[in-house]
Amino acid sequence: MTGDLTHLRREFRQSGLRRDELDASPIVQFSQWFAQAKEAGVVEPSAMSLATADDDNIGVRTVLLKFFDEKGFVFFTNYDSTKSQQLGSRAQAALLFPWLALERQVKIMGKVERISTLESIKYFASRPKESQLGAWASQQSSSISSRSLLLSQFESMKNKFAKGEVPLPDFWGGYRVIPETIEFWQGRENRLHDRLIYKREEGEWIVSRLSP
Numbered sequence: 119m120t121g122d123l124t125h126l127r128r129e130f131r132q133s134g135l136r137r138d139e140l141d142a143s144p145i146v147q148f149s150q151w152f153a154q155a156k157e158a159g160v161v162e163p164s165a166m167s168l169a170t171a172d173d174d175n176i177g178v179r180t181v182l183l184k185f186f187d188e189k190g191f192v193f194f195t196n197y198d199s200t201k202s203q204q205l206g207s208r209a210q211a212a213l214l215f216p217w218l219a220l221e222r223q224v225k226i227m228g229k230v231e232r233i234s235t236l237e238s239i240k241y242f243a244s245r246p247k248e249s250q251l252g253a254w255a256s257q258q259s260s261s262i263s264s265r266s267l268l269l270s271q272f273e274s275m276k277n278k279f280a281k282g283e284v285p286l287p288d289f290w291g292g293y294r295v296i297p298e299t300i301e302f303w304q305g306r307e308n309r310l311h312d313r314l315i316y317k318r319e320e321g322e323w324i325v326s327r328l329s330p
């Protein structure tokens with residue numbers, strides 16, 4: 119079985135992106151594009167690819183963006199997972215939002231830090247109880263002999279925390295990607311796409327156009 123996908127070819131014609139339409143703040147620009155992605159019915163517009171690396175390996179996976187503001191882009195995960203081990207070794211990441219229904223992508227690169235325990239507690243408390251128990255039940259990224267073991271761990275957490283609030287596990291919480299660059303990509307005809315990138319220079323955001 120082979121797959122030849124060279125006949126899959128599509129022109130991007132929906133719109134263009136001019137520098138003078140960009141907001142001075144990439145965060146405001148991101149929030150406008152995010153609202154448009156939601157409006158256009160993009161499935162899970164907050165889903166983003168998260169790329170990390172250490173000296174030996176690179177990794178990429180989907181996570182959900184939960185908060186964003188001038189300070190950065192926050193997602194939540196297990197602090198013992200592969201991604202967290204990589205972030206422990208090299209505190210840098212790239213994020214990618216593929217909003218293909220709009221022929222757009224946004225790429226963010228920057229340094230990464232853990233958010234405060236208080237912020238994690240606040241978000242964890244807002245999650246449905248089953249998701250809270252799921253976080254307790256899963257040793258994310260480690261191998262597990264069967265699904266039934268996972269389900270039995272879930273059941274035992276359910277019993278353990280049957281009464282009262284489920285506390286934040288000490289191995290779970292948020293990371294903030296503090297952006298150094300944010301690139302807005304809009305597909306155009308003949309592969310002459312628009313790419314406008316904001317770079318943080320001495321506290322200011324400087325915009326430039328990149329060749330597609």
Ligand SMILES: Cc1cc2nc3c(=O)[nH]c(=O)nc-3n(C[C@H](O)[C@H](O)[C@H](O)COP(=O)(O)O)c2cc1C
Nearest residue numbers: 165177179180181182194195196199200201202259
């Ligand atoms: C749509 C979608 C959303 C996801 N959201 C998260 C998330 O917010 N946090 C998380 O830890 N994993 C999330 N995952 C699972 C990750 O992609 C990944 O399997 C997991 O975090 C383990 O990654 P790692 O072994 O590279 O650390 C999501 C997966 C999908 C497909």
